[in-house]
Amino acid sequence: MRQPIRQAVTTLSIQTHGQGLVEVTEPIARWLGGQGIATGLLTVFCRHTSASLVIQENADPDVRTDLERFFQRLVAEDPSLYDHTLEGPDDMPAHIRSALTTVQLSIPVVEGRMALGTWQGVYLFEHRRRPHGRQIVLHVLGE
Amino acid sequence: MRQPIRQAVTTLSIQTHGQGLVEVTEPIARWLGGQGIATGLLTVFCRHTSASLVIQENADPDVRTDLERFFQRLVAEDPSLYDHTLEGPDDMPAHIRSALTTVQLSIPVVEGRMALGTWQGVYLFEHRRRPHGRQIVLHVLGE
Amino acid sequence: MRQPIRQAVTTLSIQTHGQGLVEVTEPIARWLGGQGIATGLLTVFCRHTSASLVIQENADPDVRTDLERFFQRLVAEDPSLYDHTLEGPDDMPAHIRSALTTVQLSIPVVEGRMALGTWQGVYLFEHRRRPHGRQIVLHVLGE
Numbered sequence: 001m002r003q004p005i006r007q008a009v010t011t012l013s014i015q016t017h018g019q020g021l022v023e024v025t026e027p028i029a030r031w032l033g034g035q036g037i038a039t040g041l042l043t044v045f046c047r048h049t050s051a052s053l054v055i056q057e058n059a060d061p062d063v064r065t066d067l068e069r070f071f072q073r074l075v076a077e078d079p080s081l082y083d084h085t086l087e088g089p090d091d092m093p094a095h096i097r098s099a100l101t102t103v104q105l106s107i108p109v110v111e112g113r114m115a116l117g118t119w120q121g122v123y124l125f126e127h128r129r130r131p132h133g134r135q136i137v138l139h140v141l142g143e
Numbered sequence: 144m145r146q147p148i149r150q151a152v153t154t155l156s157i158q159t160h161g162q163g164l165v166e167v168t169e170p171i172a173r174w175l176g177g178q179g180i181a182t183g184l185l186t187v188f189c190r191h192t193s194a195s196l197v198i199q200e201n202a203d204p205d206v207r208t209d210l211e212r213f214f215q216r217l218v219a220e221d222p223s224l225y226d227h228t229l230e231g232p233d234d235m236p237a238h239i240r241s242a243l244t245t246v247q248l249s250i251p252v253v254e255g256r257m258a259l260g261t262w263q264g265v266y267l268f269e270h271r272r273r274p275h276g277r278q279i280v281l282h283v284l285g286e
Numbered sequence: 287m288r289q290p291i292r293q294a295v296t297t298l299s300i301q302t303h304g305q306g307l308v309e310v311t312e313p314i315a316r317w318l319g320g321q322g323i324a325t326g327l328l329t330v331f332c333r334h335t336s337a338s339l340v341i342q343e344n345a346d347p348d349v350r351t352d353l354e355r356f357f358q359r360l361v362a363e364d365p366s367l368y369d370h371t372l373e374g375p376d377d378m379p380a381h382i383r384s385a386l387t388t389v390q391l392s393i394p395v396v397e398g399r400m401a402l403g404t405w406q407g408v409y410l411f412e413h414r415r416r417p418h419g420r421q422i423v424l425h426v427l428g429e
Contacts (some may be wrong), residue, residue, distance in 0.1 A: 004147055004148070004290055004291075005147075005148045005290070005291045005292070005293065005427070006148070007148065007182060007183065007184075007285065007286070009182055009251055009253055009258075016208035039293060039295055040293065040425075040427075041184075041293075041327075041329055041427060043184055043249050043251060045249075045250060045251050045258060047258065047259065047260030047263065048262075048263070049198065049199055049200045049260070049262055049263055050262050053385075054385045055335065055389050056381060056384075056385065057334055057335045057381055057391075060370050060372070062285075062337075062368075062369040062370035063370045063374055063378065063381055065369060065370075066367075066368045066369055066370050066378050066381075066382070067381065067385060068360070068369075069367075070382050074217075074360075075213070081209075081212075081213075082205075082209045083205040083208060083209055084203050084205035084206045084208075084209050086203070091237045092206065092209050095199060095200055095206055095209075095210065096209070096210060096213050097195045097266050097379060098198075098199075099199065099210060099244055100243055100244070100386055101386070102245055102388055103198050103248075104198075104248055104249055104250065104327050105389075105390055106331075106390055106392050107331060107390065108295055108329060108331050108423045108424075108425035110295055110423070113332060115295075115333065115423045116333065117333030117334050117335070117394055117421070119334075119335055120333065120334070120335055120389075135260070137251045137253070138251075139184055141148070141184060141284060141427060142293065143184075143293070147290055147291070148290075148291045149291070150291065150325060150326065150327075150428065150429070152325055152394055152396060152401075160319060184327075186327055186392050186394060187386030188392075188393060188394050190343055190401065190402065190403060190406065191403050191405075191406070192341065192343045192349075192403070192405055192406055193357045217360075218356070222316075224352075224355075224356075225348075225352045226348040226351060226352055227346050227348035227349045227351075227352050229346070235349065235352050237350070238342060238343055238349055238353060239353060241341075241342075242340045242342065242353060243386055243387070244385055245388055246341050246391075246406075247341075247392055247393065249390055249392050257340050272377075278403070280396070280401045281394075282327055282394035284291070284326075284327060
């Protein structure tokens with residue numbers, strides 16, 4: 001008999017090291033692998049407004065550096081531009097960089113794995129200057 | 144016996160007040176609360192190309208103002224830059240601002256509520272100068 | 287008796303023609319129409335880091351041209367700005383443009399169809415100068 005659709009949810013804690021991308025593909029894949037779901041939909045959700053999620057190339061590390069620099073140029077850490085400066089000069093730029101990327105990714109699961117392309121990795125994008133402990137919620141629905 | 148996964152869908156009408164963020168966390172939470180779903184996945188979908196969705200800090204209102212101003216600077220309302228000007232100088236910038244943010248958010252549901260972080264609120268981002276009636280579709284799958 | 291929730295998944299191959307938007311609403315709608323799902327959630331996932339997805343206006347073609355030009359201005363193809371230049375001057379800008387838009391869209395299904403607004407179309411956004419064969423994964427959960 002066909003198994004009914006079921007779901008699982010967990011929260012991962014990720015330590016960041018100041019501004020930049022932290023790859024989270026592996027801890028997500030490990031958790032997903034333990035759920036015994038062959039086909040389904042995995043959702044990754046970042047519970048913060050000064051960190052976000054991106055899928056980027058996982059081959060040349062220069063891609064991550066170039067991406068980080070682009071966002072530094074695009075969203076200047078210049079307090080004269082913002083009213084919200086109480087939490088430091090990097091806080092409002094962090095909120096904006098988060099809005100320009102995303103805090104949520106849903107990825108189909110095929111043959112028990114995320115249907116990522118060959119060169120795709122999932123990254124937590126820390127936008128604050130200091131290291132932070134960040135939470136991402138993982139949810140999977142499937143069978 | 145374990146309850147099977149089920150789903151619900153509705154459309155919310157949101158009145159905007161010209162360019163800026165309108166918080167929609169509360170009406171979404173109210174609808175979700177009525178569905179009796181403890182664990183699942185909630186999707187919010189904006190049916191427009193000149194309004195969008197963002198998750199932003201719900202504490203200091205300056206964050207919203209700073210975010211709005213950033214998008215006004217980044218995507219200038221300068222008709223000389225665009226061919227699509229028939230619907231007004233704010234229409235093409237609205238489409239671009241929508242593409243830079245998102246029209247869709249999926250948020251895990253845990254213990255009957257959206258798994259938002261402490262400082263996260265869900266906002267409809269109106270990109271046109273005039274007030275508009277906007278539709279967002281809510282969909283939840285869970286048990 | 288109520289039908290249980292079920293799911294389907296497929297991969298579409300899309301040919302692009304160099305930088306610009308390729309509408310994919312129709313092939314997605316055709317596949318969805320064949321699944322016999324009245325209510326549910328459709329996810330579109332782009333398996334690349336130099337192409338992405340956007341929902342944009344499907345009426346005036348100038349909107350697409352203006353959007354493409356905006357991204358060309360915002361993310362310059364200037365090799366002096368990037369370290370990652372081995373794959374050509376358009377590769378790193380492509381990765382950044384992909385991060386600024388999204389590689390994933392989830393759209394509620396209502397009455398057997400995507401709950402898109404009247405003016406919304408789904409587009410694959412090619413960011414490389416040359417034509418490419420691109421893969422998008424479609425996943426639907428519903429009943």
